[in-house]
Amino acid sequence: MALDIAKSVKKRDEELLRRIKQDPYTYYAVIECYETLLDILYSLIEATSDMKVVDQIRENLEESIHNRSLVRDFRLDELHLLSDKFNKLLGLLLDIEQEGNDTVKMTQIANLLQDTMEIITQDIMKNGQGILKDENRESQLFANINLDSIKDEAWREKCVRLRLLLTTKESAIYVPINLEARRRMTFFANSLFMKMPRAPQVSSMMSFSVLTPYFKEEVLFSTEDLHKKNEDGISILFYLQKIYPDEWKNFFERIKPKDEESRKSMLDEISRWASYRGQTARTGKVTNSTERAKLEPKDEFLKARMDEISLWASYRGQTLTRTVRGMMYYRKALEIQCSQDKNGIAKLDRRTDPSYQDGESVADMDLAIADIKFTYVVSCQVYGMQKVSKDSKEKARYLNILNLMMMYPSLRIAYIDEVEAPNKDGMTEKTYYSVLVKGVGEKYDEEIYRIKLPGKPTNIGEGKPENQNHAIIFTRGEALQVIDMNQDNYLEEAFKMRNVLEEFESDKYGKSKPTILGLREHIFTGSVSSLAWFMSNQETSFVTIGQRVLANPLKVRFHYGHPDIFDRLFHITRGGISKASKTINLSEDIFSGFNSTMRGGNITHHEYMQVGKGRDVGMNQISSFEAKVANGNGEQTLSRDIYRLGRRFDFYRMLSFYFTTVGFYFSSMVTVLTVYVFLYGRLYLVLSGLEKSILLDPRIQENIEPLQNVLASQSVFQLGLLLVLPMVMEVGLEKGFRTALGEFIIMQLQLASVFFTFQLGTKTHYYGRTILHGGAKYIPTGRGFVVYHAKFAENYRMYSRSHFVKGLELLILLVVYLAYGRSYRTSTSLYLFVTFSIWFMVASWLFAPFIFNPSCFEWQKTVDDWTDWRKWMGNRGGIGMSGEQSWEAWWRSEQAHLRKTSIRALILEILMSLRFLIYQYGIVYHLKIARHSTSILVYGLSWLVMLTVLVVLKMVSIGRQKFGTDLQLMFRILKGILFLGFVTVMAVLFAIGGLTITDVLACTLGFLPTGWCILLIGQACAPMIERTILWDSIQELGRAYDNIMGLILFLPIGFLSWFPFVSEFQTRLLFNQAFSRGLQISRILAGQKDIGEFE
Incomplete structure (x- = not known):
């Protein structure tokens, strides 16, 4: 230049x-x-x-x-x-x-x-x-x-x-081959050209702490976990090798011996050891001492290699080990910067400086200053229980945390200790303490502080915020960074911490000094699957362009559980960094932002420093996360904090606040409700005959063409394309608009629209249920690698009430509208513009969980899923039965919110259930057997038919219970008599009454929603009828409907599973090309040794 x-x-x-x-x-x-x-x-x-x-x-x-x-x-x-x-x-x-x-x-x-x-x-x-x-x-x-x-x-x-x-x-x-290395170097170089405060010397900088809450997540991948294979023969280690091939190659070059003979010996030993490890992980514990000896490496060299492999894999997962390593880069960066402060910027080589003749004392002084300026506390809530636990997994987590303290001597662990001791009356009572420990020597932890608590914190508040609040007293300094346990940090970014902390004292903010500094994030799980890529792009747009605009000019940015840096002294004297009240503070993070804003704080956002962040990578994990966030927003809507902020903001800031918090979820709910209102309104017009008379009006005929043009222009936006605009803009700004356009097209080819439409249903269901009934609970999402196939029964349990029921309801509405409507028969394009987006939403809600489920369309998996589904549906509930084991236990758990809700909510639930009676009322008058009669007698006879069907089903259920396996002949005779009676009645109606096949299909469409209405009303009235004879009938009716819905969903899956190319296409859709090849190879080599994993 x-x-x-x-x-x-x-x-x-x-x-x-x-x-x-x-x-x-x-x-x-x-x-x-x-x-x-x-x-x-x-x-x-x-x-x-x-x-x-x-x-x-x-x-x-x-x-x-x-x-x-x-x-x-x-x-x-x-x-x-x-x-x-x-x-x-x-x-x-x-x-x-x-x-x-x-x-x-x-x-x-x-x-x-x-x-x-x-x-x-x-x-x-x-x-x-x-x-x-x-x-x-x-x-x-x-x-x-x-x-x-x-x-x-x-x-x-x-x-x-x-x-x-x-x-x-x-x-x-x-130029580095590794894409992650390129990304980090590019961002670091670009960030140096951004405006940031000048960094002071380490001795003059603000001291700060980092706090990470931890419960029972993965600390370190054990060797058994790494080599345990799923049904496809894929282990976590194999999976990571295919996702990070260049990093694995470099790692193996570092650990392998130099000479060929030692290398071959190590490969043979690793192969033998991994084989026994994987076999043990599949079959259970090893009791034979000879077999147990086989699980141990032969020498210390090989054992060290195994430990390094576990660390390598853990550094690429969402583990506590990765988070601790990343946060301890702060200490390393401060140590390096401290030595540079003393040595002078121009003197980069210590050996040329006489002041470094006594290197050890200077290095010790640098470490001491770094420890004064930086403190890292991990709040391991159940560390004390894990320490004395007999469970092997919990004990392993304790040992892994202890090893972290040995690896990083400045790491501190805080936990809640439960001690049983006799009181004054001689009775044993539990006393709770906040305890801080550090690592000592090679195998022990030493207690530093022990503070008595008035009671168990998690009994009065939510787990995660209470876990943070009890440990905040052990942090030090003027600033506090809150880090989730699935985050990461980088050494080059840690060098900029001094600059970021100077923002607290910057003069550019005037009197409104910042109280929370927001940082951007890099989502490092985007390469795992297509779903992870979707979430990565969505989150990246939110933590960059989204939060940047929220902070300035809208001034409505809050704390979202990301790596924000708090003014510790400001917040510790104003209620802490998170609110922990049960239920209402389910999304505890954002309330600290509310709290800071209401007390005169200023929240800013800064793009020149980033922290790594892991996101959920599987369909069920992502849906659980979205459900948790939707529940939290529902509770926010009911909280007084929202009311107070709305009252204090000016009009424009209030609107910005609304649409960037609870308003987004409320608008999503209104969008879905609008679809319902539109279809039910059209259903009424069609079935009542008003539509025909309206369309015969000449004035309406003249306006059909303009209406078609208007609907055509807005139909594109019905697909929610405006929601991806921030994503495209952010990628365009950082990588170029050609790249952004290419990524957008690829995302659409990978069915991103199906995924986001499905998540719209998740948000709507959980937000609406929380608003109506309250009582939202924390939903654990899990942070593992999704290399497993979720069974059909698991998907049905998770999405039945939130998506499948609603999707089938809309499907019936569309079918009835298509069958009886005459609105757009003269204009096919107009009909498509009106209903295409609704058909698309129905298809997404019904089949997205299966499209994004690995190996869902393999024939053997389909057969296994059907067997598991039938077994689950047939299991009876009882004491000790969970929802994963029995349909009856799951069905009862799905109604738990109705047992704790208010009378007003129950009445509203019953009133909304009455909408399903519209189908029967409208369709019966269109049957040919009704002969165009409009008498109320026709509707009455339809109810007689409905009750007859329910009585017959009840007779079959009683017969099954009464006769059982001992009197199968009697039960079969009963079913034969009922079947003959049904055939006789249908024959008479076909012959004399003028019944047609079309009428039978129409009756099915009309009576199915009526039965569902009866079921919903029965569930809402469960406290009153649970001990009566009606409850068994309601339960059997629910089982029948779930059987029908499961069959409807399973038929397309079974049909597509006949074609092998569908499964291969799905694999290409879900995973990148390298993993798709690896998946095929793993099936061929499933029974062979794992030596290929180390070559």
Whole structure:
């Protein structure tokens, strides 16, 4: 850039200086190149005559700069020739140490120096021809060269840096292959050009702490977990190798022995050991001492390798080990910066500084200052219980946390300790303490503080916020960063912590000093699957462009559970960093933002520093997370904090606050309700006959064409494309709009619209249920790798009431509307514009969980799913039966919210259930057997048929219970009699009454919603009828409906499973190409050794 500027300036030095100073980094780079070049030349020259030549050139250059005649005295457009020569010279100097100090190399260096001087004096300098003419010179110019400096590492680093500054085009060998390395380097380099406060010395910076709440999540992947294979023969280690192939290759190069024989021996031992590990993980515990011995590595070297493999895998999962390693980079960064503060920025090599003669004492002082400025506390809520637990998994978690304290001596663990002790009356009572411990030696923890608590915190509040609040007393400093246990940090980002903390004292905010500093996040789980990529893009847009706009200019950014930095003293005296009241503070993080804003705080957002963040990567995990957030927003809507903020904000800030918090979920609910109102309104018009009379009006006929154009223009937005606009804009800003457009198209090809439409149903269901009934609970999501197939019964349990029931209801509405409507038969395109988005939503709600379920369309998996489904539906509930084991237990748990809700909510639930009676009331008058009668008797007879069907079903249920397995003949006779009676009645109706097949299908569409209405009313009235004979009938009716819904959903899956290409297409859809190949290979090699995992 500087060479181009110099080439273009022809007249004045002032213009050259002004254009170079426009970018201060270019200006400083020019000065650094000049000073470093002189330093290298002087270190190479030995002869006095050669030194005199360089001095003359330097004096002429500095004189021209002083007189501001540089442009007149030098031909600056020839500087590129000089740059090329210096590049070759530096390359030759850097090669000498590796290839030896031979005569040929020295001759080449001398020739390059001579060429360089000729270019400077003859081509660049206008009056420099006489500098090289020296009649008293005894030898050739630069005949004697001093190469002693080449052995100095600091001198070599100068040559490398100068060569990088002079290189205009980067060589491909210097570009990292790893995409994550490229991303981190690119972001760090770009962030240095952003506006950020100047960093003070470490001794003068604000001290800060980091707090991470932890419950029972994964700490470290055990070797059994890594080698345990799922039904497809895929282990976590195999999966990670396919996702991160280059990182695994580099890692294995680091740990493998150098000689081939040792390498082969290690591979054989790893293969044997991994085989037994994987077999044990599948079959259970090993009781035989001989078999147990096989599980242990033969030597300490191999055991260390196994530990390194576990760490390598854990650093790529959402584990506590990864989080702790990332946060401890703060300490390492402060230690390095502290040493640089003492040594001076220019003195980069400690060995050249006399102050580092006593290295150990200085290093200890640096560590001490870093420990004063930084504290890391992990609040492990149940660490004390894990310590004494007999469960192998819990004990392993305790040992892994203990190992973390040994690995990082400055790490502190806080937990709630439960102690049983006799009181004054001699009765045993439980006492609770907040305890802080640290690691001591190699195998022990030492207690630092123990503070008595008035009671068990989690009994009066939500678990996670109480876990944070009890440990906040153990943090230190003026600032506090809250980090979730599925986050990560990077060393280069940790260097910027001093700059970020200066934002608290920045003058640009005036009197409104920041109380919460928001940081951006990088979602590191985006490469796992297509779903993870969708969530990664969605979250990235929210934590960047979304929060940036919320903070400024809207001023409605709050705390969202991300890596925000709190003014610790401000918040610890104003209620803490999170509210913990049961239920109402389910989304505890955002309430700290509400609290800070209401008490005069200022929340800002900063893009020049980022922290890693893991997100849910599977369909069920993502849906659980969305359900949790929707529940939390429902409770926010009912809280007084929202009311108070709404009253205090001005009109525009209030609107911004509404649409960026609970308003988004309320609008989503209204969107879905609008679909219901539209379809039920059209259903009424169709079945009542009003639609036909309206359309016969000539004025309506004239307006059909404009209506079609309007609907066509807005139909695109019905797909929710505006919701992805922030995502496209953020990717466009960071990667270019061509890349953004390409990623958007790829996302649509991978059915991103299906996924986001499905999540719309999740938000609507859980938000609406929380508003109506309250009582939202924390939903654990899990943070594992999704390489397993979720069974059909599991998906049905999770999505039955939130999506499948609603989807089938809308499907019936659309079918009835299509069958009886005459609105758009004259205009097919208009009909499609009106209903296409609704058909799309129905298909998404019904089949998205199966489309995004790995291996869902494999025939053997389909057969296994059907067997498991039938077994689950047939299991009776009882004491000790969970919802995963029995349909009856699950069905009762689905009604738990109705047993705790208010009378008003129950009445509203019953009133909303009455909408299902519209179908029967409208359809029976359109039956051919009704012969166009509008008498109320027709509707009454339909109820008689409905009750007859219910009585017959009840008789079959009683017969099954009464006769059982001992009297199967009697039960079959009963079913035979009922079947003959049904056939007789249907034959008479077909022959005499004029019943048709169309009428039978119509009756099915009309009576199914009526039965569902009866079921919903019965569930709402459960406290009153649970002990009566009606309850068994309600339960059997519910079982019948779930059987019908399950069959409807399973039929398309079973049909598509017949075609093998469907399964392969789904695998390509869900995972990247490398993993798709690995999945096929794993099926072939499932029974073989795992040696391929280590090659």
